[in-house]
Amino acid sequence: MTPRVPDSPPAILATYRFPSGVNAQKQAEIIAIGQTLGSTGAHFAGREAALAACRGDVLSVAVNEHESFATVRFPAANTERDIGTLLTMVFGKYSLAGPARLVDLTLPEDVGTRPRFGIDGLRAKVGVPKRPLLMAIFKPALGLTAHDHAELIRSVADTELDLIKDDEILGNLASAPTLERWRACRPLIEAMRDRRGRNFLYAVNVTGRADALLAQARALVAEGANALLVNVLVYGYPLLEALAADPEIQVPLVAHPALAGALSLAPDHGIDYRLVLGKLMRRAGADIVLHPARFGSLPFSAGDEGAVIAALREPAGDWPRVFPGPSAGIKPEVVPALRQDYGDDLVINAGSAIFDFAKGPKAAVTAFFDSLEIY
Amino acid sequence: MTPRVPDSPPAILATYRFPSGVNAQKQAEIIAIGQTLGSTGAHFAGREAALAACRGDVLSVAVNEHESFATVRFPAANTERDIGTLLTMVFGKYSLAGPARLVDLTLPEDVGTRPRFGIDGLRAKVGVPKRPLLMAIFKPALGLTAHDHAELIRSVADTELDLIKDDEILGNLASAPTLERWRACRPLIEAMRDRRGRNFLYAVNVTGRADALLAQARALVAEGANALLVNVLVYGYPLLEALAADPEIQVPLVAHPALAGALSLAPDHGIDYRLVLGKLMRRAGADIVLHPARFGSLPFSAGDEGAVIAALREPAGDWPRVFPGPSAGIKPEVVPALRQDYGDDLVINAGSAIFDFAKGPKAAVTAFFDSLEIY
Secondary structure: OOOOOOOOOOEEEEEEEEEOOOOHHHHHHHHHHHOOOOOOOOOOOOOHHHHHHHOOEEEEEEEOOOEEEEEEEEEHHHOOOOHHHHHHHHHHHHHHOOOOEEEEEEOOOOOOOOOOOHHHHHHHHHOOOOOOEEEEEOOOOOOOOHHHHHHHHHHOOOOOOOEEEOOOOOOOEOOEOHHHHHHHHHHHHHHHHHHHOOOOEEEEEOOOOHHHHHHHHHHHHHOOOOEEEEEHHHHOHHHHHHHHHOOOOOOOEEEEOOOHHHHHOOOOOOEOHHHHHHHHHHHOOOOEEEEEOOOOOOOOOHHHHHHHHHHHHOOEOEOOOOEEEEEOOOOHHHHHHHHHHHOOOOEEEEOHHHHOOOOOHHHHHHHHHHHHHOO | OOOOOOOOOOEEEEEEEEEOOOOHHHHHHHHHHHOOOOOOOOOOOOOHHHHHHHOOEEEEEEEOOOEEEEEEEEEHHHOOOOHHHHHHHHHHHHHHOOOOEEEEEEOOOOOOOOOOOHHHHHHHHHOOOOOOEEEEEOOOOOOOOHHHHHHHHHHOOOOOOOEEEOOOOOOOEOOEOHHHHHHHHHHHHHHHHHHHOOOOEEEEEOOOOHHHHHHHHHHHHHOOOOEEEEEHHHHOHHHHHHHHHOOOOOOOEEEEOOOHHHHHOOOOOOEOHHHHHHHHHHHHOOOEEEEEOOOOOOOOOHHHHHHHHHHHHOOEOEOOOOEEEEEOOOOHHHHHHHHHHHOOOOEEEEOHHHHOOOOOHHHHHHHHHHHHHOO
16 A cells, blocks of 8 residues: 555645735736745746645735735644744735735634634533623722632622633732632632532633733633633744644633734725634634624624624534624613524623613613523 | 832823824823723722722823824723733723724833844844844744744855745644744754854744743753744743743744734724834844735735834833844845944845745745845
């Protein structure tokens, strides 16, 4: 028996969109060489075979009246099969080259770091097999002591709330150090678990220099913390991958979209939300990805919303499906429409609508659950 | 003697630019609350004093025909005095809110992680007190073995080249593992040092998940590596800060601008290059920051070029001045103009113009040094 030789080595496909007036064919050729060999190399005689194995090639170009698209194929072997070398290759230096937007990626199975829980694992962890999950956000975002955090949990302790998270702005501040927040909240969280017979998760915001952040995450989990929140675009996908791969950090990871607009909101530059908050988050190990909702307080088109949610949940080889978390200005009134459009595999995420609700947090949680029943 | 009570606590000022049609005053108020307390909090009775200490306020608004500007003052105590919590606060969630561009930051002295070397320290390390430094980039970017890297160094071993760096695309690949590249090059690099009586630095590209990257950096330095290259926008400023603060990593850090265009190239969104490649890099600990030059192969305006270079070198309390590294398509012909505009505190960075030069790398280095003499 002879070993099977595959027809072509594993490849990464990247699709770019250009505004009208840009020669997509020419730009695609610049990308295919510039983002692999870095140079056409007239004087690299004798290296032809090695270079041919590394160079990208233009797979397709499509031009219409308003824009054009090009897809470039890169050898996967040019990367470490991680998000860091992937992003550097497909859009690193080229991002500086002119109006172009990275709009899609097709990735081999082995690129990235698998989410540990995904939708199925998280449902098992919180004991909720079917309905959308409900997550609260501590509010106000700042100005609370660790004791205040515990009191906010006490205010919802006899509800069926599934998760709570820090506001993404809250770091490891002298006024409420991160580990102290967890320590103050832990008894109440474990009492909720014992009363209900199912977990209540607190996604603690991890921050700091990369080394300090990793150490903080390990320390939190060692003291019983049962979920972590990460500002992935601020700290980097490679940091999320490190958390998702760390044997000491066996807890769900919640990805916050802070700074995503700086990469995705401009029309003709940057990277589509479907990648930034969708495919790349899932490939970097997030179990829940928070994102704006079109019914919320941030501008987010139905198209972006649908594309992000699809990227997190659609079948992708044997990659776990992960939870979208529609956020920012979410009120009970918008829940039925979200559920109608996207079904039950959602984490409904609400801050002010719970902790700044006129009738109090407990009544707010009840209102959210009522909104789940009227569907 | 009574302790001095300062009039106002340390503050961070952030300036935003809005396109015409946006109400800058209203947006600034949204930022001042939304990026601090997160909620106006009508029901947060009893917390007024704590909240007042955290909330931002609108310092100024300026409107002209084509655009408007607003400056918001944030309490520095809302951050950990690092770049991660800084960026999350000034532009995290708000980046998703609509057309707005972060164009300036005024930071207290204690925000960030100090560059270990800066211009003075790096000049001492390479023994070049006055002229611009010359840095080569291994080319082709991919397809070389560790042995090939060593041969490229051999080709410039009897020149006065000051530094060499990996291409930013080159990760820890099976074809040329990072540590093996260093091991293959080390004897030649140390021979250059001994021959010249001054260091020749090789900025090795560090990559991988955040934990692996930090471990790789420590392993390289433990084996004698004398500089590191980091794709800061891909791996995150908090990763650069970790490297700059790590007691085991006492080597200059070279920041690459890969992915910066995704944050900075759009006109009305994202973050100005002066911050992304300038102030934030310096505050995160970079000793050399590579950036496009207006004479090079990437589009970069004279305004952006000047603003980035100024941000890296202008006096800023007792923060070290750090080296700008004009890059991408740099040829000997453009060196006199760069030097005329910006003086001698530059790292001239050239790849193809050295390793794809018709007469060979040694002649290319000579041509670059000749270009320094004709000034």
